Amino acid sequence: MSSDVWKEYESNEISHSVAHHLSAIHELMDSHGYARVSDVARALEITRGSASLTLKALKEKGLVLEDHNKFLSLSEPGKRIVNSILAKRAIVRKFLADVLQLGDRQAEIDACKVEHLLSVKTGQQLLHFVQFLLSEDVVAKQFLTEFWSRLEMGEAHCWPGANVEHLLKSET
Amino acid sequence: MSSDVWKEYESNEISHSVAHHLSAIHELMDSHGYARVSDVARALEITRGSASLTLKALKEKGLVLEDHNKFLSLSEPGKRIVNSILAKRAIVRKFLADVLQLGDRQAEIDACKVEHLLSVKTGQQLLHFVQFLLSEDVVAKQFLTEFWSRLEMGEAHCWPGANVEHLLKSET
DNA sequence: ATCAGATGTTTTACTAATAAAACATCTGGT
DNA sequence: ACCAGATGTTTTATTAGTAAAACATCTGAT
Secondary structure (H helix, E strand, C coil): CCCCCHHHHCCCCCCHHHHHHHHHHHHHHHHHCCCCHHHHHHHHCCCHHHHHHHHHHHHHCCCEEECCCCCEEECHHHHHHHHHHHHHHHHHHHHHHHHCCCCHHHHHHHHHHHCCCCCHHHHHHHHHHHHHHCCCCHHHHHHHHHHHHHHHHCHHHCCCCHHHHHHHHCCC | CCCCCHHHCCCCCCCHHHHHHHHHHHHHHHHHCCCCHHHHHHHHCCCHHHHHHHHHHHHHCCCEEECCCCCEEECHHHHHHHHHHHHHHHHHHHHHHHHCCCCHHHHHHHHHHHCCCCCHHHHHHHHHHHHHHCCCCHHHHHHHHHHHHHHHHCHHHCCCCHHHHHHHHCCC
8 A cells, every 4th residue: 555545534624523513513404494502412412512612613614604693504615515425425325225235224334434535536436336226227227136136145156256255254 | 314323433443543553564564574663654654653652552452462572463353353454445446446437546545544444244245246246247247338338428418317416526 | 892873662742522520601481 | 580401611631643852772884
């Protein structure tokens, strides 16, 4: 691995925590019409103090706006970030659940872990891929049917390269 | 998003940093036959002091062993973790580069960000998927050919649901 | 043998994200 | 008007990972 690649992780503009603070505001506005510090804290199951500090930083960065009544909302840049995160989350979730046939819960957890880390380009290509794969196109349908039937038959008869697989099993 | 899902992120046993400290030892042993604190620090481009502290913690956790000459190596649990991480990294990298046609650099970066976050099950299913997709099976070959030709033709004529796509474009 | 350079550790400090507790403020019911 | 409960902030502390600097040790060339 080239030395500079791994440090890209930390250089990510949006952390997991920030992604979820922003998403929480988005969802609260949607479901309850407003979002205060306490609402965000409740939604994320963290203390009000913690939410207060993180949201203060987001206000200073201009991603979150605050009312005269302490009501929070997303700025335009904030909305753009949330949209891109939610779009990636939805695409990854759909791929994991509808293509790879993972359970909804696992698909949700993994999509949530990964959503804020993927590049724009990766999100776009995955979107194209999933859209075609789940389309009405006969080639796509045929492929998926074949893949799933092989999945059901079990690896033993179908995956010649399954010798790699045991490496995955060990934890993490 | 159900409230407890997003906290799974922090509850991950292996952090990005730890994943790369362990991988570095693995790769150094492979390429140079030994790995010391300084070698790991150089490989990761962090200070010796930082590597020393992180590796001390990994020794205490029993993932890294130390020689009488300060030579480091991976314990059996350490090796198992590295194997599962490297396997996931390779699978994701292959999917991004060979299927989604991302550049090698981007594939490497995204795979590196994500490798330590995916569940065992997700890794396994993705492995099966990529193995079948890149196999000699006619259905798979036909599907990939069709997908790539559509990619080249450009989205405009092929992706009816492309109205979602603009959401991705906004940063992150 | 000595001295330079490499190596390893420790200490201090920083950042992000958290909890916990103290505190301040605001609001609603009586 | 008052008091309880909810809300928001601040302070103190913790954890992981880092840098920087001081320090100790080891090694190798002369």
